[in-house]
Amino acid sequence: MREVFDLQKRAFEIIPAFISWSILLIFISFAFLRPKAYALIIIIFDIYWVIRLCYLTSLLTMAHHRLNQEKNKNWLSLSARLSNPQIKKIYQAIIFPVYREGLDILIPSLEAINNANYPKEKVIVVMAFEDRIKDSREKARELELRYKNSFFLFLSTFHPDGIAGEAKTKGSNATWAAKKLVNILDDKNIRYEDVIVSCFDADTCVEREYFGCLLYHFLTVEKPLQCSYQPIPVYNNNIWYAPSFARVVEISSSYFELIDGVRLEKFVTFSSHSMSFKTLVDVDYWPVDKVSDDSLIFWKAYLHYNADYRVIPMYITVSMDVAHGRNLFHTLVVQYRQKRRWAWGIEVFPYVMANFRNNTLIPFNKKFRKVFQILDSHVSWATYAMILTVISPIAMLVNSYAFRGAVIGYNLAKITGVLFSLTNITVILWMVLSFTLLPPKPKELKFRAWIKLVTQWLFIPIVMPLIGSTPALDAQTRLALGKYMGFTYTEKKRDSS
Amino acid sequence: MVQKVRAILFYISVILFFVLIPSVLLYSFGYKLDISKLRIIKTGLIYVESVPVGAKVYLNGRRIKYTTPAAIEELLPGVYKLSLALEGYYPWYQEVLVEPGKANILQDIILFSTKPHLEKINISDVYDFYVFPADKDNAYYISDNKSTIAKTSLNPKDRELNILFGNLELPENIKDLSLSPDKKKIFYYFGNRLEVLYVPSEKPERNQIKDINFSINTERKILNAFWYSDSEHVLIMTDKDIKIYELISQGKNNIVTLLNINDKRSKAFYDIDDDILYFTDIQDGPDGKSHKGLYRLDISKKSLFTFFKDIEGNIK
Numbered sequence: 001m002r003e004v005f006d007l008q009k010r011a012f013e014i015i016p017a018f019i020s021w022s023i024l025l026i027f028i029s030f031a032f033l034r035p036k037a038y039a040l041i042i043i044i045f046d047i048y049w050v051i052r053l054c055y056l057t058s059l060l061t062m063a064h065h066r067l068n069q070e071k072n073k074n075w076l077s078l079s080a081r082l083s084n085p086q087i088k089k090i091y092q093a094i095i096f097p098v099y100r101e102g103l104d105i106l107i108p109s110l111e112a113i114n115n116a117n118y119p120k121e122k123v124i125v126v127m128a129f130e131d132r133i134k135d136s137r138e139k140a141r142e143l144e145l146r147y148k149n150s151f152f153l154f155l156s157t158f159h160p161d162g163i164a165g166e167a168k169t170k171g172s173n174a175t176w177a178a179k180k181l182v183n184i185l186d187d188k189n190i191r192y193e194d195v196i197v198s199c200f201d202a203d204t205c206v207e208r209e210y211f212g213c214l215l216y217h218f219l220t221v222e223k224p225l226q227c228s229y230q231p232i233p234v235y236n237n238n239i240w241y242a243p244s245f246a247r248v249v250e251i252s253s254s255y256f257e258l259i260d261g262v263r264l265e266k267f268v269t270f271s272s273h274s275m276s277f278k279t280l281v282d283v284d285y286w287p288v289d290k291v292s293d294d295s296l297i298f299w300k301a302y303l304h305y306n307a308d309y310r311v312i313p314m315y316i317t318v319s320m321d322v323a324h325g326r327n328l329f330h331t332l333v334v335q336y337r338q339k340r341r342w343a344w345g346i347e348v349f350p351y352v353m354a355n356f357r358n359n360t361l362i363p364f365n366k367k368f369r370k371v372f373q374i375l376d377s378h379v380s381w382a383t384y385a386m387i388l389t390v391i392s393p394i395a396m397l398v399n400s401y402a403f404r405g406a407v408i409g410y411n412l413a414k415i416t417g418v419l420f421s422l423t424n425i426t427v428i429l430w431m432v433l434s435f436t437l438l439p440p441k442p443k444e445l446k447f448r449a450w451i452k453l454v455t456q457w458l459f460i461p462i463v464m465p466l467i468g469s470t471p472a473l474d475a476q477t478r479l480a481l482g483k484y485m486g487f488t489y490t491e492k493k494r495d496s497s
Numbered sequence: 498m499v500q501k502v503r504a505i506l507f508y509i510s511v512i513l514f515f516v517l518i519p520s521v522l523l524y525s526f527g528y529k530l531d532i533s534k535l536r537i538i539k540t541g542l543i544y545v546e547s548v549p550v551g552a553k554v555y556l557n558g559r560r561i562k563y564t565t566p567a568a569i570e571e572l573l574p575g576v577y578k579l580s581l582a583l584e585g586y587y588p589w590y591q592e593v594l595v596e597p598g599k600a601n602i603l604q605d606i607i608l609f610s611t612k613p614h615l616e617k618i619n620i621s622d623v624y625d626f627y628v629f630p631a632d633k634d635n636a637y638y639i640s641d642n643k644s645t646i647a648k649t650s651l652n653p654k655d656r657e658l659n660i661l662f663g664n665l666e667l668p669e670n671i672k673d674l675s676l677s678p679d680k681k682k683i684f685y686y687f688g689n690r691l692e693v694l695y696v697p698s699e700k701p702e703r704n705q706i707k708d709i710n711f712s713i714n715t716e717r718k719i720l721n722a723f724w725y726s727d728s729e730h731v732l733i734m735t736d737k738d739i740k741i742y743e744l745i746s747q748g749k750n751n752i753v754t755l756l757n758i759n760d761k762r763s764k765a766f767y768d769i770d771d772d773i774l775y776f777t778d779i780q781d782g783p784d785g786k787s788h789k790g791l792y793r794l795d796i797s798k799k800s801l802f803t804f805f806k807d808i809e810g811n812i813k
Binding site for chain 1: 499500502503506507510513514517518521522524525526527540541542544568570598599600601602
């Protein structure tokens with residue numbers, strides 16, 4: 001059946017790319033047609049950027065300090081001290097949507113849960129396999145043999161292909177698994193309110209105190225059912241073996257999550273996250289036809305509760321894999337695709353806009369702020385690095401003739417140099433902070449691995465436009481052109497080979 | 498608490514942004530606050546580079562704290578006396594105009610040393626010398642008693658002297674000496690005679706004409722002579738004509754008269770890269786009158802086809 005053309009939806013899909021491309025074209029036009037006006041714009045932009053970077057770095061330092069403060073807490077005993085009668089009823093359900101990940105990836109994730117400081121009789125693990133992947137059942141059998149008696153429940157579900165209205169996404173698989181879990185919880189008379197569900201990427205390894213921390217926050221926050229709980233994703237599983245530029249990208253991703261954890265009004269769920277199972281059921285599970293299920297589940301809940309829904313940052317890490325490939329070029333491709341998939345999160349914009357239009361209970365100022373925040377984060381992502389590292393240097397080079405003989409020509413280079421030096425200071429701070437998040441260096445690696453951890457930051461000016469802005473622009477342009485993305489599997493690689 | 502600190506940081510950032518923007522922009526475009534008169538004035542700057550760097554900079558006689566390369570900023574519009582001083586070098590001075598919003602960039606300043614770097618580059622006495630485009634590493638010279646032609650390296654560290662031709666009896670009135678592009682032959686001329694000398698080769702090749710120096714005698718006085726780019730022909734310009742001589746062997750020169758000329762004191766330049774002769778001459782124009790002008794004669798190999806057509810009437 002032919003899909004009905006929805007003008008409003010298409011307009012909302014076009015807006016982000018239109019803004020991003022307009023900003024870039026304005027900069028390019030001024031750079032080549034009005035060099036002096038461009039000098040004025042670029043100075044304002046550079047100052048804005050440096051102040052923003054300093055501000056964000058301050059937030060990062062605060063978040064980092066809090067992460068260090070809270071990492072050694074025994075959250076389970078802290079929860080026990082709350083004397084909340086609900087504590088004994090709470091179950092932790094963990095859904096692992098699995099695609100092609102092998103046992104080498106899945107077993108460490110399950111071992112981390114097995115080693116977690118949380119009563120295993122209150123832990124439910126659901127391995128959500130895709131039925132179309134031929135070795136799924138074999139992997140399920142192997143895992144069931146190993147972990148059948150380790151938890152209260154250890155389930156394997158097999159998401160069939162071809163369900164009407166579904167796309168081949170992680171969200172559809174997780175939703176299928178959650179629906180299976182509903183039947184089991186009903187059978188066992190477990191209330192949905194008493195279950196906290198975590199949807200983890202297959203390579204997610206939790207810290208020992210993760211579930212205790214989650215429980216503590218669940219029991220202490222106001223309106224716990226109207227919250228999602230977001231840990232800090234770090235990419236430590238294979239970080240010592242990943243190429244330098246890929247490490248820089250992933251460390252930066254972790255940092256932005258830490259920063260957003262301080263900016264609560266902007267904080268949305270990303271990657272591995274947790275929430276009440278009741279809320280999940282009430283909001284009709286994760287979206288089954290969208291790639292960005294991790295952020296869309298927040299927006300579904302936000303709309304369901306008429307803006308009375310928030311994400312609680314948990315200063316505890318979950319460790320995942322740095323996406324890397326067979327060689328440097330393949331890693332670049334893998335990273336690019338992964339970041340494009342993340343940037344495809346812009347698909348929430350038309351979804352939110354369409355739903356805001358129909359919702360009269362959310363005040364306009366809240367709607368406006370949220371829309372601005374979505375656009376601000378995605379447009380910045382697509383344009384800033386491009387302006388700073390590509391357009392600006394080229395314009396300076398081309399305009400050196402136009403600026404010759406003018407005070408601005410001399411001063412522009414000088415001011416840009418000073419601002420660039422300030423940026424470097426923040427990069428050094430980022431580098432120092434990154435050392436405290438690292439897992440211990442594997443013994444087989446030599447001292448030069450540490451040197452690489454320092455020198456990797458030199459890749460920032462290349463990485464920013466290449467794996468930062470470009471995939472974001474790519475994703476926005478695809479959305480604007482109606483070339484919708486499907487879920488792309490990110491290759492996982494643990495060893496140094 | 499965290500949110501309070503965050504709010505404070507946010508407002509500090511906003512204030513910083515709005516304070517920095519006007520001040521940085523005004524500075525960037527050369528504006529300066531004149532506190533005494535409480536007004537904003539537009540300034541200019543002087544940027545000065547010198548070779549060598551590190552020269553002291555003086556503006557209107559006052560020492561500036563920077564050395565070259567230096568930017569002297571926030572200058573009120575007007576004319577300034579700029580001078581550079583560096584020990585061991587001659588000072589440099591110039592009056593420089595500073596205009597509002599403009600940068601006067603002085604980049605080509607060379608400070609010449611007060612102690613010129615003088616070296617003697619060979620071991621014998623030289624009164625006259627020739628350096629040819631074909632061999633820029635060596636100087637060729639005729640000995641004072643006109644009996645030898647020698648060459649010496651132009652590198653002062655290489656003091657080797659190489660006598661090319663000895664036991665010569667060169668005339669006093671040699672007009673010019675020229676080395677062939679292949680560096681194997683030298684000709685000199687005087688009056689209506691041109692002598693070609695073959696440079697003795699270290700490794701003689703068979704069938705090569707060796708040590709056979711020969712003379713070309715022309716009917717009229719030679720004004721100019723040039724090597725053709727293949728080193729096997731000589732172009733000779735007399736006050737009557739332009740001829741080209743093929744150097745085969747003594748007495749068997751193939752001679753072609755390219756052009757008759759009328760100017761008795763014709764000046765000429767030969768572009769050996771393209772084999773083109775430029776010369777002055779007096780030729781009859783279509784109006785029947787004589788015109789003195791600059792002419793171009795292309796005798797390159799690629800132009801041969803048209804060339805032969807053009808000179809057909811002049812071949813003897």
